[in-house]
Amino acid sequence: MCGIIGIIGDPLASQLAYFGLYALQHRGQEACGIVSFTTGEDGDLSSHKGFGLVNDVFKEDTLKKLPGDLAIGHVRYATQGGHSAYNIQPFLFRSAKFGSITIAHNGNLTNAKELRQELEEKGSIFTSTSDSEVILHLIARTKVDTLEECLKEVSKRIYGAYSIVLATQKKLYGIRDPFGFRPLVFGRRGKAFILASESCALDLLDAEYLRDVRPGELLSINCENFSSTSLPRETTPRYCAFEPIYFSRPDSxxxxxxxxxxxxxxxxxxxxxxxxxxxxxxxxxxxxxxxxxxxxxxxxxxxxxxxxxxxxVGRTFIExxxxxxxxxxxxxxxxxxxxxxxxxxxxxxxxxxxxxxxxxxxxxxxxxxxxxxxxxxxxxxxxxxxxxxxxxxxxxxxxxxxxxxxxxxxxxxxxxxxxxxxxxxxxxxxxxxxxxxxxxxxxxxxxxxxxxxxxxxxxx
Ligand code: SF4
Missing domain, CATH: 3.40.50.2020 (Rossmann fold)
Incomplete structure (x- = not known):
């Protein structure tokens, strides 16, 4: 389990992401991170990640180093990939065609092992053992003109559970797998748009819940508006029964x-x-x-x-x-x-x-x-x-x-x-x-x- 959040169109995006991650802390306590940047500028992306709770990893001075009107964040609960610092999200990479890309993923790709093997045989070098990095390598290798088309092509190759927030220096994207295993909601706070694993994060930020991201939906969001398109693989949704039983917060x-x-x-x-x-x-x-x-x-x-x-009780370190x-x-x-x-x-x-x-x-x-x-x-x-x-x-x-x-x-x-x-x-x-x-x-x-x-x- 993990929690993800993405915000576009607010000059305090990283601070909103930080508070949103507090609301999502129940979905992952192992590590967390935020990446932020200013839309429209081709500058560096700012990133801060670490092991521990949101409260342990982020301090006032770290948030000051995360400027910009776009931020994505992640709280991690390790299901795939083990407990390495390299696996802490959001991941960052630079694509020749689409520029800087950052991604935060909740779910588990069931064919990650096969894809990784195939990509490594073709020359890809992985920096983490996380299945989420497979998505980045597939993006880098897909030869189409727009990122929307690229994400649709990538979705044909990946199986399993994925609710994703992904950002470039122009847009924020929300993607939910065709089964909709993991939740992802869409909201608005003033002029800003927000994607989050659960609506409790929107509540904390005084944001309006617009709707759930639909299973098999790709949302492309800029600072002014958004558009929706469907992923190519259609199927009957199968929401995870364990979200209402145990994982999601009662107020979500x-x-x-x-x-x-x-x-x-x-x-x-x-x-x-x-x-x-x-x-x-x-x-x-x-x-x-x-x-x-x-x-x-x-x-x-x-x-x-x-x-x-x-x-x-925080984490106890004494066996x-x-x-x-x-x-x-x-x-x-x-x-x-x-x-x-x-x-x-x-x-x-x-x-x-x-x-x-x-x-x-x-x-x-x-x-x-x-x-x-x-x-x-x-x-x-x-x-x-x-x-x-x-x-x-x-x-x-x-x-x-x-x-x-x-x-x-x-x-x-x-x-x-x-x-x-x-x-x-x-x-x-x-x-x-x-x-x-x-x-x-x-x-x-x-x-x-x-x-x-x-x-x-x-x-x-
Ligand atoms: S219902 Fe059980 S098997 Fe299905 S996604 Fe949820 S936890 Fe996994």
Missing amino acids: LLEKETVYTYRKAMGKALAQEEKLDVDVVIAVPDSGVPAAIGYAEASGLPLELGLVRNHY PTQAIRDFRVKLKLNPVSSVLKNKSVVVIDDSIVRGTTSRKIIRLLRDAGAKEIHLRISSPPIAYSCHYGVSTPTRDNLLAAQNKLPAMADILGVDTLKFLSLESLKKVLEKGTSTKHCHACFNGLYPEEIFCKIPVAPAD
Whole structure:
């Protein structure tokens, strides 16, 4: 996962990008960067990038060194390419035909390995191990007259997930892959245009949300206006189901609906799938909270604050020894014993990947005196890896890929365990519309071939 932002037409573009990246910080905490320049001038592009949170990487003096009315920014969560400084985006390069180009990418190209091999055989020299750099090399090698045509040609060669902001010294471009796996929104702030991974960045900047960039759309934006064109590969959109379940911020809009609304509806649907006789509902904060509110509302059970999250924990650099191995989870979460002691509780969380954190949380709740623990997950079991930009482990390390439900409950140490059914999830996300989502991490049916011989979902 990553977060991207692009702004054109404001003399404070880099400062707006900086604040926008704060709003997108939940999409990537490993590294971040901003590139800025003045449109119409063929001068140098200014760039500042580094490892860490936005607050660690950017200071007042660094922002002063990022002038211009166009800026693009990126927060990185490494899914492809490893943890090298060379992989921190936005990337910059100079093309003989189009001048300076900078790019920030959210997603994962599923044929990056093959393309890279082909490009290297033809003489391309890569500076990073990121799949995003492949796009730049394809741009450099495509022989057409305009950058719009070039981007369309490049889109014929790349597969997988890509929401992209790309800028030249004339224009800002927004590109979303034909499946629309990752979100990208388009907004306006005064005369400036803004592209961002999520609408929460527009909210922070007091910008107006105009619309989502459509799957398969290429937006070309200058300081005065914008134009839209379609990429050549057409297909049925498949939005990532995990954006509303976990990744996107609850206040962001996905297809004009807040993520909070989706999550609450998932909790409601979970409660409607069973009747549970317990004392209290608690959430695993923060992403489990909206579903817990929905679950409590639908079940009529009281919702209490059973776990408190410490929001001030940065990254911890000390590997805990065996003796203090539980400190790491306690740094982030602490149980409220008065809510839990001698109570039967239903605990709502959004998802289980490996199960390691869930097992530790359950142990915390038991130690705090919970009498019965019923774990309810507001999404179906994750049994397959994601190849579209979400960092999930291989199937060997996915709890639900290796175990049946009773075994999972034993491993986690809960009295009962239940997941939201895929049918209910689809109803919540699609709400009677024809909108389709990718559910491949639940059912293994990937929307397109990803060059590693996996089953492909039948066409609708
Ligand atoms: S496989 Fe799962 S996480 Fe990946 S795009 Fe599809 S729904 Fe999202």
